[in-house]
Amino acid sequence: MKKQSEKPAKAHKKNRNVAIVGIGMTSLSSHKEDQNQPEMIHEAVRAALADAKMTLDDIDCIVHGNMELFEMQFHPDMWHVLGSGAYGKDEYRITTGGTVGATMVCAADNLVASGLYDTVLAIGFEKLQEGNTTGGITNMADPLWFRNIQTGALTGTTAAMMIDEFGAERAKKAAMKYRILMDKHAMLNERAHRRFGLEYDQAEDLMKTSPQLVGELRLIHMCSQSDGACAMIFTHEKRAKKVCKKPVWVRDHITVHREENMSNLYAFEKPEMTHHYAARKLFDRNGIKDPVKYFDVFEMYDPSAWWGLDWTREFLQLKGDEHLRMLEDGEFDLDGKLPLNPSGGVIASNPIGATAMLRPAEAALQIRGDAGGHQIKKEVRHALASGFGGTMWTVLMMLEKDLDW
Amino acid sequence: MAEFYGTTVADIFNTMPKRFKPEEAKEEDIAIGYECKGEGKWKVTIKHGTIKVEEVKGDLKGCATTIRAADAETFIGTTLGKIQAMDALTTGKLRVVGDVKLLMTLLPKIFVQYTVPEKKSSVVAKDIISTITERFRPDKAAGVDMKVGYDLAGPDGGKWTIVIKDGKCAVKEGLAKDLTVKMTMPAEIYVGMMLGTISGESAFTSGQVKLDGDMMAAGATSRFFNKFVDPNAQASEAEELITIKVTNSINCRFATGTAYGMWFKGLKEKKFLANVCPKCGRTQITPREICAFCRVRCNEFVELGPKGTITAADVVYFASPDPLTGAVRKTPYAMCWILLDNASAQEAFCFDIKREDLPKMKIGARVRPVWAKETKGTFTDLLYFELDK
Numbered sequence: 001m002k003k004q005s006e007k008p009a010k011a012h013k014k015n016r017n018v019a020i021v022g023i024g025m026t027s028l029s030s031h032k033e034d035q036n037q038p039e040m041i042h043e044a045v046r047a048a049l050a051d052a053k054m055t056l057d058d059i060d061c062i063v064h065g066n067m068e069l070f071e072m073q074f075h076p077d078m079w080h081v082l083g084s085g086a087y088g089k090d091e092y093r094i095t096t097g098g099t100v101g102a103t104m105v106c107a108a109d110n111l112v113a114s115g116l117y118d119t120v121l122a123i124g125f126e127k128l129q130e131g132n133t134t135g136g137i138t139n140m141a142d143p144l145w146f147r148n149i150q151t152g153a154l155t156g157t158t159a160a161m162m163i164d165e166f167g168a169e170r171a172k173k174a175a176m177k178y179r180i181l182m183d184k185h186a187m188l189n190e191r192a193h194r195r196f197g198l199e200y201d202q203a204e205d206l207m208k209t210s211p212q213l214v215g216e217l218r219l220i221h222m223c224s225q226s227d228g229a230c231a232m233i234f235t236h237e238k239r240a241k242k243v244c245k246k247p248v249w250v251r252d253h254i255t256v257h258r259e260e261n262m263s264n265l266y267a268f269e270k271p272e273m274t275h276h277y278a279a280r281k282l283f284d285r286n287g288i289k290d291p292v293k294y295f296d297v298f299e300m301y302d303p304s305a306w307w308g309l310d311w312t313r314e315f316l317q318l319k320g321d322e323h324l325r326m327l328e329d330g331e332f333d334l335d336g337k338l339p340l341n342p343s344g345g346v347i348a349s350n351p352i353g354a355t356a357m358l359r360p361a362e363a364a365l366q367i368r369g370d371a372g373g374h375q376i377k378k379e380v381r382h383a384l385a386s387g388f389g390g391t392m393w394t395v396l397m398m399l400e401k402d403l404d405w
Numbered sequence: 406m407a408e409f410y411g412t413t414v415a416d417i418f419n420t421m422p423k424r425f426k427p428e429e430a431k432e433e434d435i436a437i438g439y440e441c442k443g444e445g446k447w448k449v450t451i452k453h454g455t456i457k458v459e460e461v462k463g464d465l466k467g468c469a470t471t472i473r474a475a476d477a478e479t480f481i482g483t484t485l486g487k488i489q490a491m492d493a494l495t496t497g498k499l500r501v502v503g504d505v506k507l508l509m510t511l512l513p514k515i516f517v518q519y520t521v522p523e524k525k526s527s528v529v530a531k532d533i534i535s536t537i538t539e540r541f542r543p544d545k546a547a548g549v550d551m552k553v554g555y556d557l558a559g560p561d562g563g564k565w566t567i568v569i570k571d572g573k574c575a576v577k578e579g580l581a582k583d584l585t586v587k588m589t590m591p592a593e594i595y596v597g598m599m600l601g602t603i604s605g606e607s608a609f610t611s612g613q614v615k616l617d618g619d620m621m622a623a624g625a626t627s628r629f630f631n632k633f634v635d636p637n638a639q640a641s642e643a644e645e646l647i648t649i650k651v652t653n654s655i656n657c658r659f660a661t662g663t664a665y666g667m668w669f670k671g672l673k674e675k676k677f678l679a680n681v682c683p684k685c686g687r688t689q690i691t692p693r694e695i696c697a698f699c700r701v702r703c704n705e706f707v708e709l710g711p712k713g714t715i716t717a718a719d720v721v722y723f724a725s726p727d728p729l730t731g732a733v734r735k736t737p738y739a740m741c742w743i744l745l746d747n748a749s750a751q752e753a754f755c756f757d758i759k760r761e762d763l764p765k766m767k768i769g770a771r772v773r774p775v776w777a778k779e780t781k782g783t784f785t786d787l788l789y790f791e792l793d794k
Binding site: 030033034072134135138141143144145146147148149150152154155156157160161194196198202205206209210211212213214215219220222258259262263264265266267268269270271 | 489491492494495496497500501505646648651653657659661662665668690691693697698716717718719720721722723725726728729731740742744748750751752753754755756757784785
């Protein structure tokens, strides 16, 4: 594996500490025809303000984001002003593909940490029902070369590689166990979009009969297309301590892009994955030697069961079949060593512009103990959350219960 | 036959010939099998604009594609769009053996969407008369003493007398002699008036209802009773949610720049031109201005291939649109990663493989490019790769 850079990690300097003090989410579903976009956003914004016990007067700046190509609505922030509460305020619009929700959290954190703004509201949303996701993703590909080949986000290469590495039986079983575990978590989360009530004894049947999409990537493995919004409020340490009983601290985050071309992912010699690179750098500069031991929850952006499972190895810096064994031994269960996606993850709900924000939002709710039905029973002090998009872009962030690092 | 969402599986098949669009199915020649657990099996044969729908007792034979539903609710729900077909397919409640994309592409094209027919009420006059005592409101009829006669003509008709006295109400068969008022009309007019589908006023005016006796009393009777509710009526549909439909189509023109300019010039000459990183030696295909790993400019171009070796393959079964035309592609098709001869080990080239070669294709196989007759320096110059036998 070729590593992209061996330079020593630089510590992330922060001017002041930043906390998450408000979280609001809409329910996530395939259709939200009873609301237009500003109305849906407004629902999440109101929920976040109520959670923070704040009003719009307390908000200095708004960060607004989605994947504009999906609904083909440019400058959606202009349409959404009344829903977002941006009237008369500073606003930034962000679009970075699948990562956009996580990028907004990074941006809000940076805006507050820098001292430019005291309290920032970030809003991620998508109404995939209103546009054409596959068309959007196709138009995201390099127009000079690759848009002519690529459509959508479906690929079976990870499944093929895992089957090659671990054998068809073990790999397919593991992918199904991962899928059903995510559904079991989603069943506990009343906001989740797809809650099928799958049982482990259905695995054998589904892995054979679920329609094939690409190679061994089957319909059952793939994430949904959802509508929904998420809003989060960030403020600085002094104010957070004053206004919030359970602030969740943004410790550090890293964003890694790779070069634009997909081709050199699947030659005989493979480059280091952005997920591995991002985690390696982030853990290194924060002195995390054993991420599985350190973190109490991981909310990972998992677009499919195959990708989700494969990526646990990359993010958690595991070797060989360690990630498969963790899954097989129940270590990713709610009562396991490192509970994975208690919310049900992206496989259950995927309103793309909100998806990567739901990861830190759900992780923060776990730290607060406010996750509801899918709350992890033991205390959650350290959380990891990831975002994914484009040609393997990664955002990875660490959240903390206490300001003690 | 189980009923869901106000209809049955048989209704859906029975209406198929009526909903069929022959013009759209001129080119089609396909037999589709349907199996709905607990309901039965059907075979639908579509051939050059004709359709045959038959219920099958034994095994489904000779069907290119078979659609199986776990239960009637799944079949009816997905047909009506009340259940997401994608969710039913995901959980395996709906299964397709054969061509899955048929569900999303062919069927919506050749059939008018099935809708639940509006139910005609099966209520007859007797049903309404029999509920009169339970619908009676003594509080509204205090001090009233009257006998109202109904003489309803027709096969579902009959003669009844409603007696209201001392805050009580009774229904007797036949017509009493001392009626306060008698109303004569066809039984279906009575039913229509009671269900609210026929206006009482216009029925009187048009002479469909004949009154004998105290006209004022006849007009007052409705006050003494709660409204009759049809027990078979479907709950009224929720208000329509209005959506606006828009199709965006944008013509674009992209400058290629120095590196891609060379790439397309190469294609015109049926050559694969890669540029080489002066630091790590990577042969970048397609060529990029710099090496992202080494962050140096790559100015030297080399020709790769034209033959190469497959390193990975994505065999696509799910119909996705052709990115150049938007048309649904025929499945399966495959996108392969190919290490062209003379390329560095990390640099595969991703492209389509010839459809006919799919069954024989495997990792490590040797392939060669197939070019368009006339190459112009654009996407369409390279058609696909084929096995190099």
